[in-house]
Amino acid sequence: MKRRTFIQNTALAGGLTMIDPAHLMAANRYNAKDFPIxxxxxxxxxxxxxxxxxxxxxxxxxxxxxxxxxLFNNCFPNTLDTTVTYKTIxxxxxxxxxxxxxxxxxxxxSSAQVWPYMQFADEDKDLKHLIAGVINRQTRYILKxxxxxxxxxxxxxxxxxxxxxxxxxxxxxxRKYEIDSLCYPIRxxxxxxxxxxxxxxxxxxxxxxxxxxxxxxxxxxxxxxRGPYKFQRTTAVxxxxxxLHGYGYPxxxxxxxxxxxxxxxxxxxxxFLIPSNFFAVVSLEQAAEMIETLKGDTxxxxxxxxLRTEVKDALAAHAVFDHPxxxxxxxxxxxxxxxxxxxxxxxxxxxxxxxxxxxxxVNDPIYQNTRNFVWSLDNPFFFKGTAAEGIGGxxxxxxxxxxxxxxxxxxxxxxxxxxxxxxxxxxxxxGGTGFMHETFHKDDPANFSRxxxxxxxxxxxxxxxxxxxxxxxxxKQ
Numbered sequence: 001m002k003r004r005t006f007i008q009n010t011a012l013a014g015g016l017t018m019i020d021p022a023h024l025m026a027a028n029r030y031n032a033k034d035f036p037i038x039x040x041x042x043x044x045x046x047x048x049x050x051x052x053x054x055x056x057x058x059x060x061x062x063x064x065x066x067x068x069x070x071l072f073n074n075c076f077p078n079t080l081d082t083t084v085t086y087k088t089i090x091x092x093x094x095x096x097x098x099x100x101x102x103x104x105x106x107x108x109x110s111s112a113q114v115w116p117y118m119q120f121a122d123e124d125k126d127l128k129h130l131i132a133g134v135i136n137r138q139t140r141y142i143l144k145x146x147x148x149x150x151x152x153x154x155x156x157x158x159x160x161x162x163x164x165x166x167x168x169x170x171x172x173x174x175r176k177y178e179i180d181s182l183c184y185p186i187r188x189x190x191x192x193x194x195x196x197x198x199x200x201x202x203x204x205x206x207x208x209x210x211x212x213x214x215x216x217x218x219x220x221x222x223x224x225x226r227g228p229y230k231f232q233r234t235t236a237v238x239x240x241x242x243x244l245h246g247y248g249y250p251x252x253x254x255x256x257x258x259x260x261x262x263x264x265x266x267x268x269x270x271x272f273l274i275p276s277n278f279f280a281v282v283s284l285e286q287a288a289e290m291i292e293t294l295k296g297d298t299x300x301x302x303x304x305x306x307l308r309t310e311v312k313d314a315l316a317a318h319a320v321f322d323h324p325x326x327x328x329x330x331x332x333x334x335x336x337x338x339x340x341x342x343x344x345x346x347x348x349x350x351x352x353x354x355x356x357x358x359x360x361x362v363n364d365p366i367y368q369n370t371r372n373f374v375w376s377l378d379n380p381f382f383f384k385g386t387a388a389e390g391i392g393g394x395x396x397x398x399x400x401x402x403x404x405x406x407x408x409x410x411x412x413x414x415x416x417x418x419x420x421x422x423x424x425x426x427x428x429x430x431g432g433t434g435f436m437h438e439t440f441h442k443d444d445p446a447n448f449s450r451x452x453x454x455x456x457x458x459x460x461x462x463x464x465x466x467x468x469x470x471x472x473x474x475x476k477q
Contacts, residue, residue, distance in 0.1 A: 385442025
């Protein structure tokens with residue numbers, strides 16, 4: 001099933017249609033007419049955490065807006081309820097995480113899906129092991145193919161994209177090389193280590209995976225040649241393939257790292273994807289700290305930091321553009337020759353999300369100018385309709401807003417009114433389902449893509465929980 005497939009009428013675990021009618025009639029604290037039970041019933045969930053259930057009860061008790069409480073109950077645990085498969089292999093935790101309606105594990109999505117649960121890891125040993133299992137599984141995948149972005153649970157499976165013109169291997173769902181697919185596992189690993197103090201996942205296999213990542217990043221600076229990676233697909237969708245025999249348009253090697261695809265899975269136009277390069281700067285430093293502290297390998301840590309510095313300096317030299325209306329802002333993509341693309345991706349990493357990823361200070365004036373640009377009609381993929389306004393992108397098409405972008409606007413905002421606006425917009429645009437979606441039409445929230453998209457659900461839950469802890473007054477009706 002393709003990521004862009006509209007599936008709101010299918011019987012999937014994240015949507016309304018999978019629920020037994022008896023559960024819809026069951027008594028609950030909400031008005032059954034307005035807020036039917038749509039969460040997977042207890043006993044049928046893939047994984048249940050007592051810490052997450054405690055958080056849901058706390059939120060529901062203290063947030064008097066019944067619809068928000070209902071949405072939090074549905075969305076925050078959705079990854080655990082519907083997408084994880086947890087077991088142990090040779091005594092080590094192992095966790096397979098699908099995105100929702102596609103039976104494949106994305107390195108990016110899986111990291112982001114379990115990320116909001118990290119803050120509860122010390123309260124719940126089983127939850128901690130589940131996150132460690134994600135790290136262990138990601139290590140195996142990076143060792144299998146660091147250029148692949150999504151994998152199957154079955155290492156021998158050949159899927160719908162097995163005929164893509166790239167070095168496809170059994171067990172690989174898709175081989176769209178993205179910088180962020182290698183950064184996200186580092187982010188998850190680093191914060192797991194910092195949160196729990198557990199270093200068990202970081203064995204020699206993990207060190208080898210970090211070395212693979214460093215090699216890919218160096219190769220994709222394209223200083224000497226085009227590098228080993230190329231990708232083409234027989235498709236009518238231009239954003240699903242790469243130009244010039246799969247290598248993409250040429251770049252001037254200025255020190256930045258090429259990304260063939262964006263976090264939306266769309267092909268880049270100019271391969272120096274700026275948000276992902278900012279993300280790489282953060283990830284390289286985190287990996288260096290772990291390698292130095294946990295393994296005592298100062299030489300390897302030095303190599304990681306050297307690339308970090310090179311990319312950081314290149315961003316300072318090449319990523320900023322003087323916009324005629326918004327002043328100095330960050331470009332979205334550049335090629336090192338002076339060409340640039342001005343837009344933003346609705347997925348993460350995006351320009352909007354840079355403070356969320358600890359890549360830049362939220363008060364940085366260039367970031368604030370960039371923020372104003374991406375949330376305006378000067379951004380060609382900003383859509384404003386009768387139902388909502390927000391960022392979209394080529395992946396689903398024009399006039400389709402991504403709830404994830406609205407959520408990220410709220411997570412990176414320093415203004416209470418803006419945060420409240422984001423919450424109210426998301427509350428009003430779930431299309432009556434009780435879940436977030438990939439996209440919805442700017443004039444009609446009932447016209448949406450992907451009824452089961454766990455990343456969007458869990459991220460929204462993270463946003464509500466953060467707001468509840470920091471500014472509970474904003475959650476009032």
